[in-house]
Amino acid sequence: MLAPVMSSMMFRLLSRPLRLPAFLGPTPSPQDPQIFRFHGERAPIVSDVVRRVVQHYVGQPQKLLHVLNDAANAEVRRLASQDDMEASDALGSWKRLVRRLGKMDEDERREALREKVRDMTEDIAGNFDPRVYGLATRLVPNVLTAIMNPRAMPQQLLSGFRPLDGLITTEGPVDKLRRLAQTGTLVLVPTHSSNLDSIALGYVLMRERLPPMVYGAGKNLFSNPLLSFFMHNLGAYRVDRRINAQLYKEVLKTYSCMMIERGYHSLFFPGGTRARSGLVERRLKLGLAGTGVEAFARNQARGITRPVYFVPATLNYALVLEAETLIEDHLKGAGQSRYIIEDDESSRLDRVYAFLTKLTQLRSAMVLRFGEPMDPFCNPIDDEGRSIAPSGNPVDPASYVKYHGIATVDPARDAGYTRELGEAIARVYQREVVILWTQLVAHILYRQLVHATPELDLFGRQRVRGQVGMPRAQLEAEVGQARDRLLDFAAQGRLHVGPVLRTMPADQIVAEALSAWSGYHTKPVARTAGEDVMIEDPNLLLFYQNRLVPFAEDLATPETAVAARTIAALGGRV
Amino acid sequence: MTTTGKNAKIAVVGGGSFGWGLALAAERAGREVLLWSRRPQREGTPKIHLASSLAELARAELVFFAVPSPVMPALARELGVHLDGAHYLVHVSRGIVGDELQTLSQVLRTCTPCRRVGALAGPLVAQALADGGTGRSDRRQPLPGGPHGGAPGDRRAAAADLQHR
Numbered sequence: 001m002l003a004p005v006m007s008s009m010m011f012r013l014l015s016r017p018l019r020l021p022a023f024l025g026p027t028p029s030p031q032d033p034q035i036f037r038f039h040g041e042r043a044p045i046v047s048d049v050v051r052r053v054v055q056h057y058v059g060q061p062q063k064l065l066h067v068l069n070d071a072a073n074a075e076v077r078r079l080a081s082q083d084d085m086e087a088s089d090a091l092g093s094w095k096r097l098v099r100r101l102g103k104m105d106e107d108e109r110r111e112a113l114r115e116k117v118r119d120m121t122e123d124i125a126g127n128f129d130p131r132v133y134g135l136a137t138r139l140v141p142n143v144l145t146a147i148m149n150p151r152a153m154p155q156q157l158l159s160g161f162r163p164l165d166g167l168i169t170t171e172g173p174v175d176k177l178r179r180l181a182q183t184g185t186l187v188l189v190p191t192h193s194s195n196l197d198s199i200a201l202g203y204v205l206m207r208e209r210l211p212p213m214v215y216g217a218g219k220n221l222f223s224n225p226l227l228s229f230f231m232h233n234l235g236a237y238r239v240d241r242r243i244n245a246q247l248y249k250e251v252l253k254t255y256s257c258m259m260i261e262r263g264y265h266s267l268f269f270p271g272g273t274r275a276r277s278g279l280v281e282r283r284l285k286l287g288l289a290g291t292g293v294e295a296f297a298r299n300q301a302r303g304i305t306r307p308v309y310f311v312p313a314t315l316n317y318a319l320v321l322e323a324e325t326l327i328e329d330h331l332k333g334a335g336q337s338r339y340i341i342e343d344d345e346s347s348r349l350d351r352v353y354a355f356l357t358k359l360t361q362l363r364s365a366m367v368l369r370f371g372e373p374m375d376p377f378c379n380p381i382d383d384e385g386r387s388i389a390p391s392g393n394p395v396d397p398a399s400y401v402k403y404h405g406i407a408t409v410d411p412a413r414d415a416g417y418t419r420e421l422g423e424a425i426a427r428v429y430q431r432e433v434v435i436l437w438t439q440l441v442a443h444i445l446y447r448q449l450v451h452a453t454p455e456l457d458l459f460g461r462q463r464v465r466g467q468v469g470m471p472r473a474q475l476e477a478e479v480g481q482a483r484d485r486l487l488d489f490a491a492q493g494r495l496h497v498g499p500v501l502r503t504m505p506a507d508q509i510v511a512e513a514l515s516a517w518s519g520y521h522t523k524p525v526a527r528t529a530g531e532d533v534m535i536e537d538p539n540l541l542l543f544y545q546n547r548l549v550p551f552a553e554d555l556a557t558p559e560t561a562v563a564a565r566t567i568a569a570l571g572g573r574v
Numbered sequence: 575m576t577t578t579g580k581n582a583k584i585a586v587v588g589g590g591s592f593g594w595g596l597a598l599a600a601e602r603a604g605r606e607v608l609l610w611s612r613r614p615q616r617e618g619t620p621k622i623h624l625a626s627s628l629a630e631l632a633r634a635e636l637v638f639f640a641v642p643s644p645v646m647p648a649l650a651r652e653l654g655v656h657l658d659g660a661h662y663l664v665h666v667s668r669g670i671v672g673d674e675l676q677t678l679s680q681v682l683r684t685c686t687p688c689r690r691v692g693a694l695a696g697p698l699v700a701q702a703l704a705d706g707g708t709g710r711s712d713r714r715q716p717l718p719g720g721p722h723g724g725a726p727g728d729r730r731a732a733a734a735d736l737q738h739r
Binding site: 377378379389390391393395396397398399400401402403404405413416417420 | 582635651654655658659660684685686687689690
């Protein structure tokens with residue numbers, strides 16, 4: 001009898017976020033980012049979200065009944081299959097709701113809605129504790145490394161070993177972003193390739209003295225209590241992607257909208273999920289990031305003129321932690337069905353450790369490149385934070401949400417703006433991508449593979465292992481040639497080229513790429529056999545070279561033009 | 575500066591048969607019109623005022639572009655200096671212009687700060703627009719469902735829209 005009670009208590013202790021008492025905290029100063037005040041604002045934010053969602057259903061009994069029915073049935077189905085401690089608690093309450101729903105009158109239904117929305121919001125709402133932030137500033141990245149490898153912690157703390165520092169290069173208008181963060185609300189929208197993205201971003205923001213940001217992290221990432229403590233107290237809110245209920249999505253959107261309205265800098269991955277193919281995202285739904293447009297309109301309608309700045313960014317990795325799983329998933333065409341992958345490399349500590357160990361041996365293995373900020377209506381922003389029209393004159397962003405001279409909230413209009421913004425951000429991604437050395441070497445090798453197997457289709461080709469190779473001297477020559485062209489493209493503003501590619505000779509680029517792959521990936525990507533380099537894993541080559549797909553034809557030599565065209569066609573199957 | 579609401583003026587760029595057709599349709603709907611043309615071929619009417627400069631058109635909230643597609647980029651750029659996000663732009667021209675093969679809606683989006691951009695499509699017959707016909711061969715036939723009804727792309731329906739915007 002006692003055991004289940006105990007384990008249930010333990011479960012609650014571990015699954016609920018731990019927070020330090022608010023009254024012990026320091027008072028934030030006026031120039032601190034809004035997030036420093038979150039500790040005190042959490043309760044009003046939660047009740048505002050609840051009020052707004054419930055308000056949406058006032059006077060619409062049909063919609064109210066529908067949304068409750070949908071939520072209850074979706075949740076009963078999900079929780080019944082989940083079948084754990086957390087589920088059994090909630091399952092009973094939803095089942096009771098399903099039974100009573102038909103007999104309830106409208107007021108009771110609204111009350112039930114309020115209760116459910118409150119539960120959801122409480123579950124989502126994150127926290128930010130300046131004390132934890134201060135601690136993290138001093139200890140990160142040691143702490144992050146320690147979370148992933150607790151045994152190494154003492155010696156790393158003693159030696160002041162900061163492996164992440166030389167690893168991540170930051171590019172782009174950082175000074176400008178720092179200034180804009182003072183006057184407006186930043187909505188950072190980077191590409192997404194790895195579960196390490198949010199950690200790397202959090203670290204870079206700290207290092208570059210950019211403000212911390214709130215972001216939604218998958219609930220599965222919160223299962224580690226220590227990581228959960230930090231994520232919770234560093235402004236992460238919880239997104240449970242297993243929940244299908246329409247109501248949950250509405251609560252989530254309302255929450256993120258409310259945070260931007262209140263001036264919290266926010267981070268979203270508009271691609272929605274990690275790019276399975278390694279291609280730079282071309283179509284963005286924006287999803288939660290789109291609430292930045294609504295938040296701007298709502299603020300304007302209330303007379304709050306604080307601007308919202310969207311900041312596209314690309315995260316470029318020489319090595320990707322989950323590359324093997326992601327590309328396999330992509331080739332299976334299973335990207336849709338496995339929207340949530342829970343068994344990839346990032347859930348295995350040994351793989352994460354091997355990855356970090358490998359990374360520390362590489363120079364600038366990650367490049368984070370910020371693009372130029374834009375307003376919610378795709379206009380560029382000048383140094384003073386003003387929106388700039390095509391004529392070069394400033395344009396008032398408020399004019400875009402005005403109708404007959406009055407700022408209004410109009411979901412249909414804002415959906416249009418959001419769609420265009422998604423297209424504009426995707427275009428910036430294409431331009432702001434940073435090509436790294438592993439990607440270029442992978443491209444040349446993969447092009448050789450396509451060139452040597454003209455009779456095979458994509459899937460046939462992916463099975464050709466250890467049969468196709470090219471003389472190392474030829475590989476180096478083609479890498480050198482392609483590198484020079486990439487530098488030309490960079491000068492034309494079509495893309496960017498990472499530090500290693502800019503500075504090293506071709507033979508060293510090839511050597512670095514081969515050694516980068518050999519230390520981390522479980523299967524060899526390519527190996528040296530005498531004078532030749534043999535292709536061992538076409539899947540990983542495909543993954544790494546996919547960033548170059550848009551440029552394949554322009555990089556081709558006359559002999560490889562046909563192969564390049566085949567590669568360029570891969571861009572169609574995002 | 576911009577007069578808004580029901581009294582807002584409607585602007586027309588271009589004094590060809592389409593520009594005048596749109597202006598007359600708006601006049602019939604009881605709206606004040608500002609028409610700009612490089613070479614105005616007609617006199618204004620009590621409700622249709624000839625604008626002496628493109629800049630004046632910014633006083634309207636809804637702006638029609640009825641000019642040949644090759645000149646649209648330059649005119650859009652010139653007028654765009656005076657516009658902002660509150661303006662609605664509607665063009666009636668067809669074509670793909672420039673080295674980047676832009677559609678005319680894309681031209682309006684890239685040359686002006688405006689994002690509320692649309693096009694009038696359908697069987698466009700300038701004369702029908704001007705005299706309130708239906709744009710079909712049997713123009714005198716009454717429209718089904720009164721001024722709000724009408725077939726999609728019907729100019730009379732467009733005129734009714736002008737009234738209700």
